[in-house]
Each structure stands twice: as C-alpha cells, then as structure tokens.
Amino acid sequence: MDNYNIKPTEGEMEILQVLWQKGNATVREVHEALNKKDSGYTTTLKLMQILHEKGMVDRDTTQKTHVYKALVSQDKTEKQLVNKMIDNVFNGSAARLVMQALGNHSASAEEIDEIKKYLDSLK
Structure with a gap:
C-alpha cells in the first residue's frame, strides 16, 4: 500500500x-x-x-x-508518524524531538554509540 x-x-x-x-x-x-x-x-x-x-x-x-x-510497512509508518510528531509537537525541529527523547529516557551505552555512529554518517 x-x-x-x-x-x-x-x-x-x-x-x-x-x-x-x-x-x-x-x-x-x-x-x-x-x-x-x-x-x-x-x-x-x-x-x-x-x-x-x-x-x-x-x-x-x-x-x-x-x-x-x-499491508503498511513498519518503516514507512514509523517515519510518517515521527514526521507528523516533529511538525505538530516540536514545531518542525527534529533536534528538539531527539533531545526530549534522550532527556526523558535513559539510553544504554550501546544505544548512545549507535546514535553517535548514525550522526557521524549524516555529516
């Protein structure tokens, strides 16, 4: 779909x-x-x-x-919902979403390393 x-x-x-x-x-x-x-x-x-x-x-x-x-893919559904949340809740700021998410939930060392690698790949 x-x-x-x-x-x-x-x-x-x-x-x-x-x-x-x-x-x-x-x-x-x-x-x-x-x-x-x-x-x-x-x-x-x-x-x-x-x-x-x-x-x-x-x-x-x-x-x-x-x-x-x-019939809907998990990846596309998650992306759509996150984009909608960024627009509606965080006034279009993905950075605010990420900071809020990391500030409210404790991420494991492995998750933080994975996030760092992902951010490095975006540069």
Whole structure:
C-alpha cells in the first residue's frame, strides 16, 4: 500500500506491531500477544476490522479462521508518524524531538554509540 497518509490510533498501532512481528496472525493470536487484561477479544476483532477497512491490513478469508497481515510497512509508518510528531509537537525541529527523547529516557551505552555512529554518517 502506498497511501502513506495513514493515521493509526494507539490501539491500531499495537495491533500493527504484533502483525509486523508475526507476519500473519489470527485475531486470537494478536489478542493473546497484546495480553491486555482491560480489553476483550471483541475489541481486538473490531480494531482489526477497522484496520482492514482503512486498507492497512489484509484478511485471508479462505479458511474458517481469518488470517490477517499488515499491508503498511513498519518503516514507512514509523517515519510518517515521527514526521507528523516533529511538525505538530516540536514545531518542525527534529533536534528538539531527539533531545526530549534522550532527556526523558535513559539510553544504554550501546544505544548512545549507535546514535553517535548514525550522526557521524549524516555529516
């Protein structure tokens, strides 16, 4: 799917994360992977149906149990959401986003090294 004006909700993003990890999955498999005590199976089913209606997931209905897979790529979805966040929350400043993220979460030494290497590659 090349329509990257997608706007998944938080719940839909959780489902997409499971599908990206598993590849293909039934509603039950996704629901069990989410392991949400406050959410029922029917809520997961409804969100997956909405994702299908939005064109973000495909559904194989040839079997009794429907199998879903993501149609949107994780990389492109993450990039779109980060760009939207940079524009809407950080007034277009990627640097402010990075500083806020690193200031609020402790990064491991390995993560900091990886970030430094990435920044060096941009020069």
